[in-house]
Amino acid sequence: MVSKRAAKLVAIGVIVAGTLVAESKREYHFSVGPRAGVSVMNPYGSISVKPSLNNTVVVNAFLHSDRVEVDNNQNGNRVDIQSHLLAGADADSGRVDYEVLVPADASITLHSSTGSLRAEKLHGDVNLEGAGAAVDVRDISDAHVHVKTMNGSVNLDNIQNGHVEVDSLSGDVTMRSVTGPLVQVVSTSGRINYFGDFGNSGEYRLTSHSGDIEATIPDWTSADVSARSVRGEVHDDIPLQPKNHTWFAIDKGRAFAGTMGRVAVSSTVVLRTFSGKIHLRKRSEKQ
Amino acid sequence: MNCVELRQSLAEVEDGGSAQQRAHLRACPACSALVRDLNLIVTTAGQLRAADDPSPRVWNSIEIALRQEGLIRPLLAARPPVPSFAERWGAARWLVPAAAMLLLALGIYVRREAPPNQLVRQASVATPAANPSDLNDDDLMQEVADNAPEMKTQYAENLRQVNESIRDAQGLVDEAPNDEDARRSLMDAYQQKSMLFEMAMDRSLQ
Numbered sequence: 001m002v003s004k005r006a007a008k009l010v011a012i013g014v015i016v017a018g019t020l021v022a023e024s025k026r027e028y029h030f031s032v033g034p035r036a037g038v039s040v041m042n043p044y045g046s047i048s049v050k051p052s053l054n055n056t057v058v059v060n061a062f063l064h065s066d067r068v069e070v071d072n073n074q075n076g077n078r079v080d081i082q083s084h085l086l087a088g089a090d091a092d093s094g095r096v097d098y099e100v101l102v103p104a105d106a107s108i109t110l111h112s113s114t115g116s117l118r119a120e121k122l123h124g125d126v127n128l129e130g131a132g133a134a135v136d137v138r139d140i141s142d143a144h145v146h147v148k149t150m151n152g153s154v155n156l157d158n159i160q161n162g163h164v165e166v167d168s169l170s171g172d173v174t175m176r177s178v179t180g181p182l183v184q185v186v187s188t189s190g191r192i193n194y195f196g197d198f199g200n201s202g203e204y205r206l207t208s209h210s211g212d213i214e215a216t217i218p219d220w221t222s223a224d225v226s227a228r229s230v231r232g233e234v235h236d237d238i239p240l241q242p243k244n245h246t247w248f249a250i251d252k253g254r255a256f257a258g259t260m261g262r263v264a265v266s267s268t269v270v271l272r273t274f275s276g277k278i279h280l281r282k283r284s285e286k287q
Numbered sequence: 288m289n290c291v292e293l294r295q296s297l298a299e300v301e302d303g304g305s306a307q308q309r310a311h312l313r314a315c316p317a318c319s320a321l322v323r324d325l326n327l328i329v330t331t332a333g334q335l336r337a338a339d340d341p342s343p344r345v346w347n348s349i350e351i352a353l354r355q356e357g358l359i360r361p362l363l364a365a366r367p368p369v370p371s372f373a374e375r376w377g378a379a380r381w382l383v384p385a386a387a388m389l390l391l392a393l394g395i396y397v398r399r400e401a402p403p404n405q406l407v408r409q410a411s412v413a414t415p416a417a418n419p420s421d422l423n424d425d426d427l428m429q430e431v432a433d434n435a436p437e438m439k440t441q442y443a444e445n446l447r448q449v450n451e452s453i454r455d456a457q458g459l460v461d462e463a464p465n466d467e468d469a470r471r472s473l474m475d476a477y478q479q480k481s482m483l484f485e486m487a488m489d490r491s492l493q
Contacts, residue, residue, distance in 0.1 A: 091437055111489065113435060131438060131486045144347070150445055150486055163347055167482055169445045182347065186475050189448050207475060209452040228468060230459065248468060272468060274455050 023064055028072050030057040030079045035124060037078040038102050039109040043085060045095040046115035049108050051122060052101035059100050065093035107143075134171075172211075187211050191276075195283070197221045198267040205270045212276040215269070218283045222261025227271040227278045229254055234278040256280075293318050297325065424450070430487045445483060452476040 032038075038057055040047050045064075052058060057079050061070045067089035071082045083096045091114065102108060107125040110117045117128045118136045125143050128135050131150040138157035147154050147166045154166055154173040162180035166173055172191045175183070179199030185192050187208040194215040198204050200222070206213050217223070217238070226246065227234050233253055240258025250257060259266060271278050288296075288307040293315070296308060304312070312319045424446055431442045453476040459469035 113438070129486070129489075131435075132441060144350070146348070148482055148486070150483065151441055165347065167479065169449060169479055169483060186479065188445070188452050188476070188479050207472070209455065209472070209476065210448070230455075248466065272472070274452070274459075274472065 023062065024066075026059075026061045026063065026070050028057075028059040028061070028070075028081075030059075030072075030074045031055060032057055032074075032079065032103065032106070033077050034103070034105060035077070036103060036106045037109070038100065038106050039078075039080050040098055040100060040111070041080075041082045042096055042098060042110075042112045042115060043083055043094060044091045044114050045083070045097045045112065046117070047098045047100065047110045047112055048116075048118040049100045049102055049110065049122070050120055051104040055103050057100070057102050057106070059098060062097040062099075064095040064097075065089070067093040068096055070096065198223045198269055200265040200267065202267040203270075204267055205272075207270075207272045208276055209273065210275045211273065212279070213271050213273055214279045214281060215271065216281040216283050220261065222263070222266040223269045224259045224263075224266050225269040225271070225280065226257040227255060227280065229273045229276060229278050231275040232273055232277045234280075236280045237282050238280055290315060290318055294321070297322070427484055427487050435487075442483070442487060446480075449476060449480045449483060453480065 032055055034055075036055075036057065038049075040049075040059075045062075059070075059072065059079075059081055061081075061083075063070065067086045069084045069086065071080075071084045073080045081098070081100075083094070085094045095115070097115065100108075102122070102124075104122050105124045106122070107127075108119060108122070109127045110119070110129070112130045112133045114130070114132045116134045116136065117130055119126050119128065119140070120137070121139045123141045123143050125146075126137060126140055127144070127146045128137065129148040130152055133149060133152040135147050135149060135152055135154045136157075137145055137147070137155070137159065140158075140162060141160040142162075144163040145156065145159055145165070147156075147168070149168045149171045151170045152168070153171045154168055156164065156166070156173075156175045156178050158176065159178040159180065162178065162183070164175075164178060164180055164183045166185040166187075168185070168187045168190045170187070170189045172193070173185050173187060174193045174195075175185075176195045178194070178196055179202060181202050183202060184205045185207065189210045190208055191211045192206045192208050192213045194204075194206060194213075194217075197218050198221055204223075206215070212232075213227075224243075225240060227236070228248060234256055236256050238260060240256065240260050242258045246257045248255065271280070288311045290311075293308060293311050296304075312322060427446065428439065428443060431439050435442075453473070456469065456473040456476045459466060460473050463469055
């Protein structure tokens, strides 16, 4: 009996040791100038990007097997990282998780099919794309933020003065304190949630074909709002000054349009859905 | 000259090309088909009216691409004039921009030119003319089955949804051809479908 238990423990130990051996870490360093470009292409696995303290790009790659390798290339002020799948690699054995440090002013491009994509505390352009990747972008300023996903969720938090464009087929999109000259979300069936004040004099366009759209805004918001659902319902908890003229018919329960706050600094807010619901909510103190 | 050399020298083919290129094109059906497709794109692009300005979103995307490639920054000397995109995609790199470009052209045409009774035929999702690269839904699913079989179900469901959204948007345009929202919805739906193709064919992730 004892010998059987010992044999089991040895077997488990061998398996664990084998797994540890198969996983390996690679580290790469690149010196770059101002406003460098960094791209990471990773079929399977996550990518996280944070600011570095100097003009160095540091790439930590955690490879899950020897069926994948990391190709790296620096060409002037541009760094390209690519996971290179070898014969027989699949979603497990081909997985690589990246932790990347870049100068805060660098522009980044991240692609992953399945792993999460995360970028934070940068003021260079951020371009993220992944079919099933969950996307999390926070604390970005004065930059373009462009996100494309198929069904991965998208979370944007504290994006200031951004040109923000999100295209998502079925992933839900949540934005908190996202402002800028252009904030646009297009979705086929994903739900869109916006928490914030729509900034000053920006254009905010949130569109989902069949997903619900909910915007939760504070009292001091200045915005020119129009909302329309072709087959769904619209709800407005905030009194708006009705507009004298709209180019589409205001069917009660299906559309509303009006202004709130100071006209001089008001943003244009367009909420559109075909069959989803639209809800413009007033932010409570707790939110 | 082999296929790789021919594709690397494609920019010179439009003027008739060298004797070597012409000889290869005569002997190679795949390369000659590729050149035909490229010529079609060039011809179609020339038919776009100057007055049909793309939306700010298009300009924005172009600006992002230019900024990412460093073409509108002062550090031009340190950047390669041709990014690694071409190496990554090979000849297939033409297919997605070709599809996107023709979808855009189609959308502009639908929006500006077509009388209401022609909209269904010209912008219908089932119309092969919407996709001059001969990419259709079956091709998309085959691409996914070959390269990302674990995501086949997800792609199929999203394809179904986006096709449904195109049909709904098309119905709105038919009902109210002057409805700006309806036209924009149709354009958005086509762009979403184009994005789905782009993701399925992303060679850099395979």
